[in-house]
Amino acid sequence: AQSVTQLGSHVSVSEGALVLLRCNYSSSVPPYLFWYVQYPNQGLQLLLKYTTGATLVKGINGFEAEFKKSETSFHLTKPSAHMSDAAEYFCAVSKSGGYNKLIFGAGTRLAVHP
Amino acid sequence: ETGVTQSPTHLIKTRGQQVTLRCSSQSGHNTVSWYQQALGQGPQFIFQYYREEENGRGNFPPRFSGLQFPNYSSELNVNALELDDSALYLCASSSRTSGGDTDTQYFGPGTRLTVL
Numbered sequence A: 001a002q003s004v005t006q007l008g009s010h011v012s013v014s015e016g017a018l019v020l021l022r023c024n025y026s027s028s029v030p031p032y033l034f035w036y037v038q039y040p041n042q043g044l045q046l047l048l049k050y051t052t053g054a055t056l057v058k059g060i061n062g063f064e065a066e067f068k069k070s071e072t073s074f075h076l077t078k079p080s081a082h083m084s085d086a087a088e089y090f091c092a093v094s095k096s097g098g099y100n101k102l103i104f105g106a107g108t109r110l111a112v113h114p
Numbered sequence B: 001e002t003g004v005t006q007s008p009t010h011l012i013k014t015r016g017q018q019v020t021l022r023c024s025s026q027s028g029h030n031t032v033s034w035y036q037q038a039l040g041q042g043p044q045f046i047f048q049y050y051r052e053e054e055n056g057r058g059n060f061p062p063r064f065s066g067l068q069f070p071n072y073s074s075e076l077n078v079n080a081l082e083l084d085d086s087a088l089y090l091c092a093s094s095s096r097t098s099g100g101d102t103d104t105q106y107f108g109p110g111t112r113l114t115v116l
Helices: none
Strands: A003-007 A010-014 A019-026 A031-038 A044-050 A056-058 A064-068 A073-078 A087-095 A108-113 B005-007 B010-013 B019-024 B031-037 B044-050 B053-057 B064-068 B074-078 B087-094 B111-115
Touching: A003 A087, A010 A019, A019 A031, A019 A087, A019 A108, A031 A064, A031 A073, A044 A056, A044 A064, A044 A073, A073 A087, B005 B087, B010 B019, B019 B087, B019 B111, B031 B074, B044 B064, B074 B087
Parallel strands: A010 A108, B010 B111
Antiparallel strands: A003 A019, A019 A073, A031 A044, A031 A087, A056 A064, A064 A073, A087 A108, B005 B019, B019 B074, B031 B044, B031 B087, B044 B053, B064 B074, B087 B111
């Protein structure tokens, strides 16, 4: 079975500070890993994904994440937070072939303070 | 290229009623998945449709049912609504066809269902 744990339901940073959102997964097969962002009253927008190959993946809006198999982690980072980054972030895992069902974590709400 | 669309955006029903939610998949996508997102939680997989047949189901009772049409659009039907069915219902489209973008599910804006 697959599962996702996001450490920290709320994270608060200052504008310009490093953003680090943590995600650990459990999977019995090579996972596909995703980060989605959800702005208030909207659907989910894909930030980035890991399928195979390079373990450091870059996404939109300056975000990146690194797949670490030994640590079963896929943490999301951004060097410098912007006010517009305030949103809910979800980490998800699926079996290879991203069309398979996504298993989501509970989400992390990011607040950015001036 | 058109994105995933859902209708209606908001819906209010009472307990025991039935509801139908609709989803149009992104151009070129042949697979539709439905998710339920309760307030403050991550989305949970309900089921997926491919080639007009259910292709995988999460831990949801049979009163949650769906359809997929030849144009790949889809419906989610919920019978005998309960208060706990109040949630944001998200539709996601993807492609199982090799050569297409098989790696990613693209989400619509969702339908907010409130059951009173």
